[in-house]
Amino acid sequence: MVVRTLGAPSVLPVRRALGFIALLAIIASASAAEARKVAVLRFGGVHGSGARAKIASALRRKHSVLEATAVPDACADLGISMSKGRNLARCAQKVGATAVIGGTTKAHKLTLVVFSGKTGNVIGSGRVRWSSFPSRGMVGSAMRLINRALRKAPRFVGHRPKPRRSTPRRTQRKPDPPDEPGGLTFEPDDVGSDSGSKGGGSPDGLPSIPNEDPLDSKGPAKAKPETSKPNASAKKEGGSTEPGDPRAYATAGLGTWFRTFSINQPTESRWDKGYTSGAAFIFALEAAVRPLAFFLDGFAAGIFARLRFQHTIGLKSGFKDKSKGTGEMLSTSISQFIIDLGYSWNILGKADSPRVEFGLGYGMLDFSIDWGSLSADQQIPSTAYRFVLIGVGGSYPFTSFASGKMPLAASLRFDYRIVVDAGGVVADDQPGFGPSSTGGLALALGLKSGYGGIVFGIEYTYTRFFYAFSDTQDRVDQTRQDPSNPKPAAGGALDEMHAIFVSGGYSF
Known part of the structure; x- marks a missing residue:
């Protein structure tokens, strides 16, 4: 008589399943870590509103996108003007934006500038081909430019409380380093204007940013609060809705x-x-x-x-x-x-x-x-x-x-x-x-x-x-x-x- 002994079930498939689940968890956590909260400002130019809608829609597939007025409203609440550097960083941190994206359309081109939510400085800029009805390739080129810049952005920024302007500082803060050429003009009533707007233009054709910070020159106690609100048209997303505007x-x-x-x-x-x-x-x-x-x-x-x-x-x-x-x-x-x-x-x-x-x-x-x-x-x-x-x-x-x-x-x-x-x-x-x-x-x-x-x-x-x-x-x-x-x-x-x-x- 032949006796067969039944061995214990193999643990190899179980180990493989557990390893696969762990790998998925690591990938998911890495993907979640890469996701950021991004602020996309109102874009300038005739077709700026449509371009912003395309970029914001593409970003939402992976990131959390704030409203176009989130950062300008934060600057208005803080009583400061929105300019590159420390002011922009404070406004971005108030709403938790790790990066701020601005843009403008002109002559079949879309100019994009990405700013760090931690420092307020430019971490990426460039120009891509664009049209009133952009193709998938045009949107893809713009997203590659933005994604390269977002890799340099912090994954998280903290909220800073509103400063007490009634008490002057005892020590003078060191001024921000000089602004680099390129970027967008950040003004409460004209975000994303062309190079002919206030602030002048840069040698490479990109719109420039005013080389000033009101908090540096006058101190927080003497800084003149900016009372004007963002332009009402900045709240519009997508294409035009005015009946006379269609093509x-x-x-x-x-x-x-x-x-x-x-x-x-x-x-x-x-x-x-x-x-x-x-x-x-x-x-x-x-x-x-x-x-x-x-x-x-x-x-x-x-x-x-x-x-x-x-x-x-x-x-x-x-x-x-x-x-x-x-x-x-x-x-x-x-x-x-x-x-x-x-x-x-x-x-x-x-x-x-x-x-x-x-x-x-x-x-x-x-x-x-x-x-x-x-x-x-x-x-x-x-x-x-x-x-x-x-x-x-x-x-x-x-x-x-x-x-x-x-x-x-x-x-x-x-x-x-x-x-x-x-x-x-x-x-x-x-x-x-x-x-x-x-x-x-x-x-x-x-x-x-x-x-x-x-x-x-x-x-x-x-x-x-x-x-x-x-x-x-x-x-x-x-x-x-x-x-x-x-x-x-x-x-x-x-x-x-x-x-x-x-x-x-x-x-x-």
Whole structure:
């Protein structure tokens, strides 16, 4: 008989499992040790807010990121200005930031500067390629620059209590070493400004930092507290939310349109009452783009192209059929198409800034009636305006809702229209009134808002065309000489249109 002895289970797999768990714990602790609390300030430049949002989002994958106003608010609480060196270190330590990151965008470049939260000095700076829609490679280059600098930053900084400025120090502290070139201008109202801002520029093209510390020159007892708060726009993250700021938008709307056409001193009684359309539904489309804003900053980014289209829906006009003695309802259409080019000026250079625009364009506005069986007795001339317009306008944001995420702006636009043709009204044959000096204008008032990429608004438009007929007396004389071929005549005419509509769309 063979007896088999069952040995004790092997401990080797258990040891391997315990070793693997210990290794994971070491890796996790090392990773946690590398994670830091970082302050990312508001970035300067036209696309600075979007660049800051990208950098902050990438940093949050590994680090804790403070709000853009955390360090400026800490400086305001301490009553000191935010400048490189000891002041910046004190502000960073108050909020526990081991590093402070500033930046600015200009000419397809993103300039980054990283400061130590312990000393307030520069521990890394550089410039990377950037655009309004940065690629993963651009963001990766920026993060490599930042990560190299963060390796030099402390892993933890302590909080320092607010100094008692009422008691002067008995000993004079040694001044901070001279500032190195490079970095950003740290001012409570202009964090991350360009090299042309206060503080001058450095030889390598990076913005520079003022070489002064108020606490060094005057001492803590005489330091003038900085009472101004950071600019309100510094609290905004991500892209612009002001409705007039997008690089492109498209909207569609519905509303009502009302038209009156009156004749001044007509020679025929049928024109005594003129024409009134009554209210009709209107469908409106509008789209605009600032094409160079996708690639360039500065002046060229304000050039825009815009298209506007409006068309009535279900409009009918009532006329009397003289042969039958009955009334007829005839299909009527009013359409307007305008395309213009211009420049939009951001007055303050911020997303929530008032804007002024001016431009030049070409437009068409047609009014036509399907006369059908009444074509032989057409009682009103058709109009086909062709005009060159000179426009000026603007928008002014005056309030906001939902914690600033839904700004409300008032808009105003005025067009003067140089009419090159008016269609049947100025025709020599019936029912036209002959040659005329014709002009036009349009005034639009509106309110607009938006949330994220969604935009919506309401607008009222008043349009008028005015006529001064030049052959009135000649046409009256021709009618007297040949009554069988009468020539309609009048002193002038006025064509007025009112429209109000609500619209909504998307911008980016």
